[in-house]
Each structure stands twice: as C-alpha cells, then as structure tokens.
Amino acid sequence: xxxxxxxxxxxxxxxxxxxxxxxxxxxxxxxxxxxxxxxxxxxxxxxxxxxxxxxxxxxxxxxxxxxxxxxxxxxxxxxxxxxxxxxxxxxxxxxxxxxxxxxxxxxxxxxxxxxxxxxxxxxxxxxxxxxxxxxxxxxxxxxxxxxxxxxxxxxxxxxxxxxxxxxxxxxxxxxxxxxxxxxxxxxxxxxxxxxxxxxxxxxxxxxxxxxxxxxxxxxxxxxxxxxxxxxxxxxxxxxxxxxxxxxxxxxxxxxxxxxxxxxxxxxxxxxxxxxxxxxxxxxxxxxxxxxxxxxxxxxxxxxxxxxxxxxxxxxxxxxxxxxxxxxxxxxxxxxxxxxxxxxxxxxxxxxxxxxxxxxxxxxxx
Amino acid sequence: xxxxxxxxxxxxxxxxxxxxxxxxxxxxxxxxxxxxxxxxxxxxxxxxxxxxxxxxxxxxxxxxxxxxxxxxxxxxxxxxxxxxxxxxxxxxxxxxxxxxxxxxxxxxxxxxxxxxxxxxxxxxxxxxxxxxxxxxxxxxxxx
Numbered sequence: 001x002x003x004x005x006x007x008x009x010x011x012x013x014x015x016x017x018x019x020x021x022x023x024x025x026x027x028x029x030x031x032x033x034x035x036x037x038x039x040x041x042x043x044x045x046x047x048x049x050x051x052x053x054x055x056x057x058x059x060x061x062x063x064x065x066x067x068x069x070x071x072x073x074x075x076x077x078x079x080x081x082x083x084x085x086x087x088x089x090x091x092x093x094x095x096x097x098x099x100x101x102x103x104x105x106x107x108x109x110x111x112x113x114x115x116x117x118x119x120x121x122x123x124x125x126x127x128x129x130x131x132x133x134x135x136x137x138x139x140x141x142x143x144x145x146x147x148x149x150x151x152x153x154x155x156x157x158x159x160x161x162x163x164x165x166x167x168x169x170x171x172x173x174x175x176x177x178x179x180x181x182x183x184x185x186x187x188x189x190x191x192x193x194x195x196x197x198x199x200x201x202x203x204x205x206x207x208x209x210x211x212x213x214x215x216x217x218x219x220x221x222x223x224x225x226x227x228x229x230x231x232x233x234x235x236x237x238x239x240x241x242x243x244x245x246x247x248x249x250x251x252x253x254x255x256x257x258x259x260x261x262x263x264x265x266x267x268x269x270x271x272x273x274x275x276x277x278x279x280x281x282x283x284x285x286x287x288x289x290x291x292x293x294x295x296x297x298x299x300x301x302x303x304x305x306x307x308x309x310x311x312x313x314x315x316x317x318x319x320x321x322x323x324x325x326x327x328x329x330x331x332x333x334x335x336x337x338x339x340x341x342x343x344x345x346x347x348x349x350x351x352x353x354x355x356x357x358x359x360x361x362x363x364x365x
Numbered sequence: 366x367x368x369x370x371x372x373x374x375x376x377x378x379x380x381x382x383x384x385x386x387x388x389x390x391x392x393x394x395x396x397x398x399x400x401x402x403x404x405x406x407x408x409x410x411x412x413x414x415x416x417x418x419x420x421x422x423x424x425x426x427x428x429x430x431x432x433x434x435x436x437x438x439x440x441x442x443x444x445x446x447x448x449x450x451x452x453x454x455x456x457x458x459x460x461x462x463x464x465x466x467x468x469x470x471x472x473x474x475x476x477x478x479x480x481x482x483x484x485x486x487x488x489x490x491x492x493x494x495x496x497x498x499x500x501x502x503x504x505x506x507x508x
Contacts (some may be wrong), residue, residue, distance in 0.1 A: 112418050121385065125419040125439045125462075126414065134412030135429055142410075142450045187413040187445075228429060229383065229391045233410060350475040 001204035001324045002099075004312030005169040011038070011045050011101035011201070012057040018203040019058055019097045026205035033091035034058075034065040037078035037098030037316035043113045043268035044102045045063075053303030054097065063095075071117040071266065073350030074098060075319030076201065076357035080218055082206045092208045099201025099317035110197050114315070115350040129365040130194060132227060132352045133266040139233040140268060141188065150186065150286035154267035155192050157295050158303050162310025164296070164337040165209040167200045169312030193267045198312030202320035204327070210364065213327050214300070216252075216343070217360040219245025225354045238356035246345075246358040247278075254278040254340060256361070258341035259329050261322035263349040264307040273347050274302065277358060301339045304329060319348040323359060330363040370401035371458060375434055382436035385461075405468070406432035411445055422440045428465050430454055440465040 002017045002021045009017070012187035015036070023029065036054045043061040047053055066078045070077040075098035082094035102110050118210035140146040141220075156176050162168035181190040206215075221241025224230055229239075247253050247330060255278060264270035274285040279300060280293075288294055294302035305311040305325040341363075373382050374397035376390035380401055383391070390397055411428035412423075426442040440456055440463040442448070447467055454465040 115418060122439050124429055126417045127427060127439065131412055131414050131417075131425075131427055134414075138412060139410040139450065167455070172441050184413075184415050186415070189412075224391045226391065228439060233429075244397065276450070296439040311448055315463060341475055 001167060001317070001321050002200045004198045004314055004317070004321070007101070008197040009101075009199075011041060011047075011099060012053060012178060012202040014101060014199065015054055015097045015099050015203070016057055018099065018201040018271065019054075019095055020060040022097070022203035022205050023095065026207070026248050027107075028205055029082065030060065030092060031063060031091075031093045031095040031120065031205065032084065033061060033065050033085055033094035035078040035082045035094060035096045036065060036067045037069070037096070039069060039071060039074050039100060039315040040069060040116070041115050043099070044070045044100065044105065045324060048055040058333035060095075064223045065220040069316070070355040071351040072114075072313075072315050073355055073357050075321070076218075076346070076348040076359060077220075077319075077350070077355070078316075078324075079204070079206070079215075079323065079359065080107045080220065080357065083215060083218055086206060086208050095203065096206060096320060097117065097201060097203040098320045099199075100315040101199045102314070103197055103199050117354075122227060128186075129352065130186040130189060130193045130266070133194075133269070134189045135227070136233050136272075137189055137193075137266070137268045137338070138187070140272065143234050144283060144358050146268060146271060146286055148180060149176070150289055151193055151268045152176055153289050154264060154270045155309055157289065158264060158267075158309040159271075159286040161304050162306025163338060165186055165306050165311060166336075168306040168310050169196055169200075170306065170310045171274045184246070189266060191267075195265045195308040195313040198314045200314040200317050202317045202324050204320055204323055213330050213361050213363055215359060217246035217248070217250030217358075219243065219247075219249065219358050221245065221356050221358075222355055225351065229354065235272060236276050236349070236353035236356060238353045239273055239349070239358065242347070242358040246317035246360050247250075250360045250362075252343075254345075256343045257325065257345045258300070258343055259304060259339050260302050260345040260347070261305060261325055262302055262307065262347050263322075263356075264309050265313060265349065267309060269349065270302065270307065273349070276347060277347055279345065296339065298339060301341075304334060304337050304339060319346070322346040322348060323361065326361045332362060349358060369404055371404050371456065371474070373400045374398065374445055375400040376479045377460045380383070382434055384436045384438045386431065387400070395467065399446055404456045404458075406430045406454065407419055408450055408454055409437060409446055411442075411448055430456055430465055432456065442466065471476050
C-alpha cells in the first residue's frame, strides 16, 4: 500500500504504486485477473472506466479487469469478487487494488460527494455521514451508556498506533483533552472523533496456491439504505450478519481472533463494531477501551495500523489496507507495532452500515 | 397544534409503515397500500450540524422522529433546546419538508386523551373478538 494522507500523485499513479509493491511482494509479474475498487472516481478525478484505465496504466491491458463498488467498503467487495473467481476456478491469481484521491477538493465538496451514498430523501434534509453518525452516537449514549470519554479514548489509542505506522496519515499522538475539546462537528461528535480525508491506495495479490496467509472466512451483510427504515440505531445489523457468515465459513468464532482492524470512520463505530462482531460482549467494549484491553499491548489489539482515524480513509482503499495490515501482522512484518497473532479479523462498513464485510485471515505456520 | 395525519404507505405483508409514501416495501418486493399516520411522535435521536452541506445554514438541527404507529422520519427543527431522546414532538409538513416542534402542555394533554381513546377502542375490539371466538367455538362444539 502507499502512504496515506495528502498526496500530489494521480489516483492511477497511487494505484500503480500499491499494485507494483504487492506484485513484487508476492513475486508475481502478471496476475490472470484484476479487480479495481474506487468509490467515486468520476466525481473526484473526472475519469471513469476504471477497470480498463488501471489495467492499461499497469501494463496489464490484456488482463481481464472489473471495477467493484459498495461505497466505503468497496475494497473488500473487490477482494470478495477475486475470492469468488478463484474459488470457482475462473482465475488462479488475481490482483486487487483500491484507492481514492480527494484531498485536492474543498472539504464541503468532498462531504457532498461521499454523502451521495446516503438515501436521497434523507440527504435532502442536509444529512451527511457525520450527521448520521451524530444521531447514532447520541442514541448509543442514551440507550447503551456509551460515554464521551470512551469514544475519545478510541481516538487517543488509534493515534498512538498511527504514530508507529510510517504509512499513516497522522503519525502523532493526541491527548484525551485535545479530543474532548476539539470543535463540534455533529453534536455530540467532535472533530477528533472523525476520520480525515485521505488520498492513497492499497493492493493485495490473491492466489489459489497455498500462501503464508489464507482467507479463512469472508462474509457480507446488508441493511436498508434509509436510516428511517431501521428499528435500532445503536447496532449495525449489516456487521452482525457479515460476522456470522464469515465465522460459519471459517468454522471458528471470535474467540480465536487475536488482532483486528475495525472501521472507525467515527470513533464510536469502533466500540459498536467490536460488539457487533462478537469480539467483545455487548455493553463491554467502551470499558474495555478505557482499560487498555484494545491497545497495542492489550489482550486484543484493535487497529494496530491507526485505523481509519489515524492511518486515514481513502474510501475504496481502506478495506484493502485493513487486510494489508493484518497480513503484515500475521507474517511478523509490522515493524514497530508487531503483535503476536495467528488469526486476524477485518470489518469494513459501506455507506452508513448498508453494505458491510467481515474477513478472517489465518497464518499458515 | 391540531393533531392530523401525514400520508404514508403500508406493506400488506408485514404491515410496516413508511413515510413518505413509497412504492415497494424495503423488506418485501410487494406493492404497498396507501395509509395515513398521526403527525405526533417521539424523538429517536437528533443532532446539530455545525458545517452543513451546501444549500443549508448553520447550525442545522436534524431529528429522527418515530410517529405513533411506528413510522420514522427525518425532520428539521428551529432549535433543539429542551429536546431529549424520547421527547414528544409534533411534525408539520411545509412544502413537502417535515419540521418537528416541541409539544406544549395543552398539546400533550390532548394527545394523552387521544391515545387513551385509541387504546380504549383497541381493548373494546379485542374483547369483541374474544367473545366472538368463544361464541364460534361453542357453536362448533354443538354441531
């Protein structure tokens, strides 16, 4: 993967940087399939037909290429597509690359483009991702006892991890006071509870041959695009479904997971998602975070990369970057932030939890 | 505030109510029926956006309200002072945009009696169907 943050390169160049390093790492010159993930490249970069744009840019114009999109979880959707094509025998080796380039645009414009993944009727009320996350956070505080300190500690922890990741967007620690005193964005959410606008790309090579890390399970879960159609704001059904599917495929449950990358686009989502995936029992994830259980040296390290909060969130690049981090952790290549783990879990949220994924990776050793 | 109704749709299969009206139920691929819902309910959650998207003025107050009967809808409001999760609010539609407002004491009292009336009718209808069931059971037993 590339370094995430403000980048001057074009999106095809960022994707090429990530793809070439993944191919070199896998010692493969040419895959027999390519899957590209990009959420809104037409709006952000003015270019479309991204499958063909990227295969040509990579010198792989003869390799069959697809573009896959499920909003902010597009990267994992692309991995799923590659997984299915390999499992079915259609392809032997598939390159998956995803990314986004958006920091060159003014923030209100970026928010508006990302907001197009919201139900159009609800969007006509001025709802943005932070607005919906604000509604969810307030409801979770009232109904589940989530506290401002708990959601702020997630930011402190993830920034501390990002400070150890040379590819992270933010590589400095923040204090609990700085998070809790940052400006209000969507009451009760403050600026430091929200992930940044990042450029970047990530890539992985998937193969039918035995490799150091295998996908033990991958699951998708969906929910209504309209928030007003949901009965409960404080848990994500799409994550719960995705987790059940992934655990069933893997043949094991959350008890074997030793490290996880969680979609903390807004810090309360990390706490909600830890419970939705079954990694921490209901109602306990906030306290576990305050007690350091999810820190780098805790019982269950969460977002060792820094998460979306500190590593950054180039939309369609994020789900793949989560899997890259887990691969590095499982292969002992996460210098400066290495944890001991054989099984890792990644959870990716598409839209406002409309199309979510859970992936389980296992080291073969 | 006078209690009146808002246009909605009801799924003939699961009886889910949605506002504004929609053609198909989100959970079943079946055509929904026209329905109405009262314009009063409770705040599910709310937020204030300090940097709203283009076309909206800050601060932008947004609430998700659950109307009596279960349909939920998004609304704008003049302010959120005094509003809590669970607060009773009235919803008005102005030029197809919903606005919530805190209900005053008189509104809440009127609503209380209206709800009591509705549940009273429900009790009466349940009693009626139980009596009918017993009657039918007896007539079957006789034959």
